[in-house]
């Protein structure tokens with residue numbers, strides 16, 4: 001499906017990859033772009049409509065959906081990442097709950113609220129912004145990686161569930177992107193607009209999955225190999 005003419009709702013759209021998704025949607029000719037943001041005050045991007053949404057709050061998600069009944073492309077981008085001491089650190093379970101509440105259950109909440117709207121508008125699409133850490137982890141990002149691996153699993157189930165209503169579900173996996181989330185990581189990073197561009201191209205081609213950068217493409221190819229990437233990933237955090 002095409003972004004041109006679509007009504008797009010992006011979560012976490014006030015900065016980083018989400019803002020890039022919102023701006024590119026407008027540039028590609030979307031008929032309306034909703035920026036789902038936690039704080040509408042101070043959001044000022046010409047032509048983009050800010051809508052309050054906190055993906056950890058069911059009532060907030062429901063209120064946003066009620067306001068945006070014409071949405072036919074939902075982009076689940078909102079996410080958080082936290083560096084931790086290790087898997088066995090005392091805060092691992094609490095931290096995992098916190099990260100999953102946003103990164104995994106956030107997708108479920110928006111799906112519950114927006115799926116009927118997408119159906120009413122002809123099916124449309126859901127784009128879920130996932131990560132290369134779907135397919136590897138480190139002790140220092142264990143909770144984040146677990147939340148993204150779980151989000152991938154949820155995405156795969158959602159794709160099957162929404163097929164009946166003709167909603168296309170696209171998973172977008174990407175490595176390091178130059179945003180606030182990766183501040184302090186001294187590694188090569190791609191630009192946020194490259195993620196949005198690759199995702200929209202994938203959607204337009206009918207792809208089920210987009211692996212944005214070469215690193216992510218490589219990691220996935222090693223999954224069935226004896227020397228799979230996840231056995232010895234480099235330490236970056």
Ligand SMILES: NC(=O)c1ccc[n+]([C@@H]2O[C@H](COP(=O)([O-])OP(=O)(O)OC[C@H]3O[C@@H](n4cnc5c(N)ncnc54)[C@H](OP(=O)(O)O)[C@@H]3O)[C@@H](O)[C@H]2O)c1
Nearest residue numbers: 012016017038054055077078079131175176177179180181
């Ligand atoms: N940067 C990377 O290298 C990278 C790589 C792979 C995947 N990703 C994924 O890409 C997505 C966007 O990340 P980013 O790099 O653009 O990060 P970012 O610059 O830190 O932006 C995160 C966005 O998510 C929003 N957000 C966080 N919690 C939210 C909640 N409960 N409800 C609604 N919005 C919430 C933030 O809003 P506030 O401004 O209110 O905090 C912000 O707009 C995330 O899902 C992340 O996991 C990023």
